[in-house]
Amino acid sequence: MPRTSTKADAPVRRVASGYRLEDQAGFLLRRAYQRASSNLVDRIGSYDLTAPQYATLARLYERGALSQNLLGRLVAMEPANIRDVVLRLKKRRLVATRRDATDKRLILIDLTTAGVALVEQLIPIEIECTATTLAPLKADERRLLYGLLGRLAEG
Amino acid sequence: MPRTSTKADAPVRRVASGYRLEDQAGFLLRRAYQRASSNLVDRIGSYDLTAPQYATLARLYERGALSQNLLGRLVAMEPANIRDVVLRLKKRRLVATRRDATDKRLILIDLTTAGVALVEQLIPIEIECTATTLAPLKADERRLLYGLLGRLAEG
DNA sequence: TCGTTATCGTTATGATCATAACGATATGCC
DNA sequence: GGCATATCGTTATGATCATAACGATAACGA
Secondary structure, three states, X not given: OOOOOOOOOOOOOOOOOOOOHHHOHHHHHHHHHHHHHHHHHHHHHHHOOOHHHHHHHHHHHHHXXXXXXXXXXXXXXXXXXXXXXXXXXXXXXXEEEEEOOOOOOOXXXXXXXXXXXXXHHHHHHHHHXXXXXXXXXXXXXXXXXXXHHHHHHHX | OOOOOOOOOOOOOOOOOOOOHHHOHHHHHHHHHHHHHHHHHHHHHHHOOOHHXXXXXXXXXXXXXXXXXXXXXXXXXXXXXXXHHHXXXXXXXXXXXXEOOOOOOOXXXXXXXXXXXXXXXXXXXXXXXXXXXXXXXXXXXXXXXXXXXXXXXXX
16 A cells, blocks of 8 residues: 555545546647658758748738737738747848838738748648648548638637 | 849849648648637736647646646646746745755646636636637547647647 | 727736656566 | 767847836826
């Protein structure tokens, strides 16, 4: 019998009921995202880019110049976070910023020519990477997963 | 015509091809996880617990005392990260640590009585929270999603 | 017009995350 | 026994993340 008596913070034993962490959606989603993110970093890591940084560049490539705040919403990042990402990308001359002429609150972000060139290199790699992530699933299962995830994210 | 001429880092325009960030698995998974995590924090935030902290406590509740390293693997955290989580939980007296008698490398982590009491309060809340996250889906869709996510995480 | 409200970006704080390098201890094999 | 290898925990660095509070600017309504 282990001595779990006197000390106030002594370890305790118990029996787990029907609850399992693996049955919780958040835990499953976290692990799946870890896997996907790790797949991406494996491939674009040599470019010294993270997944959120890539998403930011890709969004700018799709949409052209955007205000920092809107850019953040479009990549699902809070204002304080997109700011830091933009700063890092700006330091590397992948994006450029300028003030909006009519709305003095806005900072417009856009890709530089170097940023465009990099994104165009990366897009095919990201598409391959998505294929790797989804490799365990068949085509119809992938479509199913996308639909389900989309509905989860929308709420 | 905007003046994108002289400056080296001047913004550039371009046309997006068939590529869409929304079609990339990593981005979808990140947003779905954000949603799930936010649902959880909305409910257990008043306990000053994060999702990873809860997962750590729940795992200890299921399994009893574990080495720090194994605990980390069971909640999908690197050694450096689980260390910090354990430190925070220990500071709040929710877990206790002790040295393994036979293997001097190991630090055994276990719930305190306070930790057990907290987990038992939190488990029903987490189950509700998972229900909230999965609310957009029907029962058969939830099972489907779990199966697909599980296969993604396994690789 | 003036005052209220909303939006944008910043700052600060604290908690994940991943990675690499390192010492200490175990384990394996010879 | 002794040495190579593996595992465990730590440290350090840097990049997300979320939240709250704040000043500046816009937008809106009385």
